[in-house]
Every structure is written in structure tokens, then in C-alpha cells.
Amino acid sequence: MSKIRVYELAKMLGKSNKELLDHLADLGVDVKTHMSSIDNETARLLEEVLAEDKPDTVQKPEKEERKVIKSATFEVSSGSTVKAVAELLGIKPAEAVGRLVNAGLMVPADSPVDDRCLAVLGESYGVVLTLACPDSDQEGESGVCEVIKRGPFTGADMEPRPPIVTVMGHVDHGKTTLLDFIRKTNITAREAGGITQHIGASIVQHEGKKIVFLDTPGHEAFTAMRARGAQATDVAILVVAADDGVMPQTREAINHAKAAGVPIVVAINKVDKPAAKPDRVRQQLSDVGLAPEEWGGSTIMVEVSAKSGQGISQLLEMILLVAEMEELKADPTARPEGVVVEAKLDRGKGAVATVLVQQGSLCKGDIILFDSAWGKIRAMLDAEGSPIDCAGPSTPVEILGLTAVPQPGETFRAVQTEREARDALGAREQEARSALQGGPRKLTLEELYSQLKEGEIPLLNLLLKCDVQGSGEALAASLEKMATNEVGINIVHRGVGGIAESDVMLASASNAVIIGFNVRPDANAKRAAEAEGVQIRLYNIIYDAIDDVKAALEGMLKPNIRENTLGQAEVRQVIRVPKAGNVAGSYVLEGVIRRNARIRLIRNGIVVWDGSLANLRRFKDDAREVAAGYECGISLSNYQDVAEGDILEAYEIIEEKRHL
DSSP: OOEEEHHHHHHHHTOOHHHHHHHHHHTTOOOOSTTOEEEHHHHHHHHHHHHHHHHHHHSOOOOOOOSSOOSOEEEEOTTOBHHHHHHHHTSOHHHHHHHHHHTTOOOOTTSBOOHHHHHHHHHHHTOEEEEOOSSGGGOSTTSTTOOOSSOOOOOOOOEEOOOEEEEEESTTSSHHHHHHHHHTOOOGGGSGGGSOOSOEEEEEEETTEEEEEEEOOOSGGGHHHHHHHHHTOSEEEEEEETTTOOOHHHHHHHHHHHHTTOOEEEEEEOTTSTTOOHHHHHHHHHHTTOOBGGGTSSBEEEEOOTTTOTTHHHHHHHHHHHHHHHTOEEOTTSOOEEEEEEEEEETTTEEEEEEEEEESOEETTOEEEOSSOEEEEEEEEOTTSOBOSEEOTTEEEEEEEESSOOOTTOEEEEESOHHHHHHHHHHHHHHHHHHHHSHHHHHHHHHHHHHHHHOOOOEEEEEEEESSHHHHHHHHHHHHTTOOSSSEEEEEEEEESSBOHHHHHHHHHTTOEEEEESOOBOHHHHHHHHHHTOOEEEESSHHHHHHHHHHHHHHHSOOEEEEEEEEEEEEEEEEEETTTEEEEEEEEEEEEEETTSEEEEEETTEEEEEEEEEEEEETTEEOSEEETTOEEEEEETTOOOOOTTOEEEEEEEEEEOOOO
């Protein structure tokens, strides 16, 4: 009896997967997911049930009215309490106090409100609340009574949004090539060494629906970037090469996706290769907790070839199916907010950030606040580099007009005025300065003091300059991971942009080596480096930088000291030589006695002296070494107390280089 998958039937009937799964559950049919198969008889029965329900389902349920008035502007008189504002909004005072507490404002119900309280309550309930100015002269740029020029953010209507997808996996398993085929661009050729160096974002369309792809680098050096990328996404595509199988970074990617609660779709790549073993990959993935659906598990696995395009269409279809089951929604009318995907300092554009809009619609002219920067958007570019005026939910855009370069992973939100952005950022910077002057600094000094008591730990000081924030973050994380309890790494500064003279002077003052990643020093920096004796190392492959720093750290490690016994000789006669002292007439019992070896004098099983040879002779001639079974004369350096029966043991100290 032929069978059909649930998602295929849903597409034929024009229903969502969730609807069909609910109807099948009502009929008592045991199906796990939309990938489960049902027989034709069950499919016909389901069609009949849906046909009977059709008249009822045509009529859409009326939308539940919000209790709170929206899309309105209220003017609150000066001195009004939280309770009065709550009555104006039609909510309980306790609810308003709770909203304020969640925003970090401890304001009782009978206390007067200020502009911060009104901003929080207005944003929470989709209205604009302004303080009535006692004097009309106070209105304007500097007054707290300024009315927002942009319309109110209602935050009322949730709409389906495109899924945000991260492609993850082991290095060289074909992630960038897969994205290349999907979006018909050629990024691999532009990436140094064929390895993706920083995150990019793009939008593709499949069957009239949008999918947003974040291209996260796959090798170990970019662990922090990959973890951040997984937390910003809805679906993780795990690329595993069919000829290579599950690798350490594959397991790491799985852990990041699971920790972020992101559903995983596996793309078994390179299935067109002769050495491909997709079933072996399925078994390996089952061993790490990803059982394929065809084996009774819950993980979707699709066999693909990023070179020929085999299975790509099915992979995109599976992404959309998973997204549908996740019921991804956002409100395009809500206050804009999102996350920074990448950021850099561009010579011509200034501070530039690639951001992902998660709620609301971000528009040109909006004032946005990050954790470490703010700005008024003066230009906005889409994934193709074309100027746009507004970007809705799940849209990656590049924005210009920022005061500083934000850190990747920072969140942002739109604020009402430039003054609000400046004040909020100033407060955060003040908190950061206070924290720096308080506990953490004392703790660091205590740790350093403790280390000095136990024995000073050598430090390799580094100054990192990179083309983008994400690369600097990943490189710093990789280098700091190499530190041990015997040798450490101290990153005195990490920045974005070319190497300037100020970087060289800082490196000189801190005795640091400058590591440049995809950047170059300017002429002043080169001259300063020569004058100050500062070393500048430039790289465009992250592995080269890591290997060089690792070699430098290994050179700072104390070597392993090993003793190698060369031979033993027994003193048979002590000969007194005028002006030369005592000479031990000896017989070599085993091994060899060498002139440059160290000598240990053993008497009755006790070491009584340890030093070096003054002379080694065989008869009247100087000898470089004397082997077992031969006699020789041995003079000890600055030691005369030699007796018959003593054992002279020759040995050497070998220093072995250690590795991290």
C-alpha cells in the first residue's frame, strides 16, 4: 500500500502541517511529526473530514479586542502618580508598578512619574505618553516634553516572519559552498584560504517564501561567533560531509544549537563522492543524540551535493516546514529591536553594523541604542548592498550613522530622542567605570600577588587589530585558550581597523607584539615600529596567527629536564701527582666516561660529590671518552678526596622542549 508524508498532504490540501497533525490526533492516528507517513486510506478519510469542516472553517474568528487603548497619544500632567496613569490606561496600578519594576524602576503607585516611567509604560501598552509642560518655553530639543515625531508603536499585530537560519558544521565540510549554490554567489573565492572569516547575511526565496541565512564560520577558532549566531537563529543547518563523518567541531556545533534551543536540520553533503557513506553519518549522528526520522527519530536529514545542487530544493523545503512548525511570528508595528550580527570601522563610512531586525520595522532616521553605542540611521543597505528606507522583522541590514562600533551579539532598540540615547549610554558607561574601579580590579591584583608568591608566570603581551569585531573576538578567544598555569597571554588591547602609530606606542609601553589580522600598518605606524623596536606580525589566515603565537608560548615554557646516565667507573688506585693533585686510576665498568660529562662520586651507596671532570687520560694521552673494559685516569674539578673503591658515575643533563 503506497503512503504519503503529512507535509506533502498538507501542501496538496492547502493546510498547515499543525492543522493536519491536530486532525490526525483527533482521528486517533499515531503520527509524530510532519515527516511521518500515512496510508492512502487515512489520507482519504482526512480529506473527507476537512471537507465536512470547511463551512465552519471559512468563517474567521473575530480578533480579541485589546483592553488597552492603542495608537493614541496621552498628555500626562506634571506630578501625576503611577496610579493616575494606570487609570488613564485602564489597567490596575499593581500591573503598572510591575512593568516599571521589570524595567529597573522602583516607583510606588502613589509616587509621581517622570519621562522614564512614561516611556516604559507607553512602550509596554502601545501608546505615547508625554509630560505636559508647565511652560510652553520648555518645549523643544532640551525639554522632557518633546513629542515623538514618528507615530506610535502599537505592538499589537503578530504576523508570520521568515525563518533565520544558521549554517554550522566542521571546517571544509562545504558550508560556504552550500550557501553559494543557494544564493548563486561566489563567496568562497573571496575568502582567504577557502575558510569563511566573518559572518555574512543573505536572503533567498523558495516557493515564494523568504529564508534568511547567516553564514557562521565553522572552524574551532570561531567558537564564540558560532555560539552567538545560533542564539540569533530559528533553524540550524548542520552540514556533515558524507565522506568524512562527524568531527569534533560537528559535535561542538550540535551542542551550541541544543543549548540555544534551536531545531537542527542535517544536510549530509558531498553524497556524489565515491567515498560517500551517508548511512555511516546517520549512525554517527544517532550516537551523539540526533536520530534521523527515517530511523524513528525526530531529526530531519537531507542528502545534498553543494557542487551539483542535488537535494538543495528538498533542504529548503524542510527548512520552511520546520519554520512553519515553530510558528515564527513578529510584530512589524512594535518598537524596533534586534541584534548585531557584525560590526566594523570603515575608512569611508565610519562605524558600520550589520544588524538583524527581530521586532518592529527599522527605518532610516530612527534613533537606536546599543549596549555600547548609539546612532541616528543616515543610511541603510539590504543584503545585496542596495539602499532601503525600512526593514521589517527577520531582515538583515547594514546601517550607517553610529557613534561607535558596537560589539557583535549586542542587542539594540529604537528610542524616542537623541537625548534619551545619550543619557542611557552615559549611565551605562558610568556603571562600567564604577565596576572597573571596584571589585574586579582588586580581585585581579590579588590573583597576581598570589601568582608572584608561587613563582612569577611569564606573560606574552599581545595587541590585536582586526578588520571586523567578530574576527578579533574569535582570535582573542583562541589565543587566550592556549594560556596555562606556567605561561599566560595578556591582550593589552583589541581593536578594529588599520594599525596606527598610537597602537605602536601602546605596544612599546607594554612590551607587546602587534598581531594584525586582515589589516595593514600605515606609514607612521611603520616608522614608529622601527624606532621603538616593536614587532608587527600580519596575517590573513587565522591558523597562521595561532601557530606563531603557540610557538612563542612554547619557547617561554621551562624545558623538561632529564638525566641520562652514560657509564660507571670504579677507582682502583689513587695516584698523587705533584702540582696536579689526586688522579683516580679507574676501570670503566659499563657504558662510557666522557670528558664533557658531569661526574657523581658515590661512596658506600651515598653521593658525596657532584661536579665536572678536570681531565680524562688514557695512559699519558688526553682522551675524549673511554669505553667499558678499559682503564683511565680521572681528575675531578676542584675535588681531591677520592678513595679506592669509589664509584664514578658519568651522566648528562638533557633539556627537552615542551609543547602546549
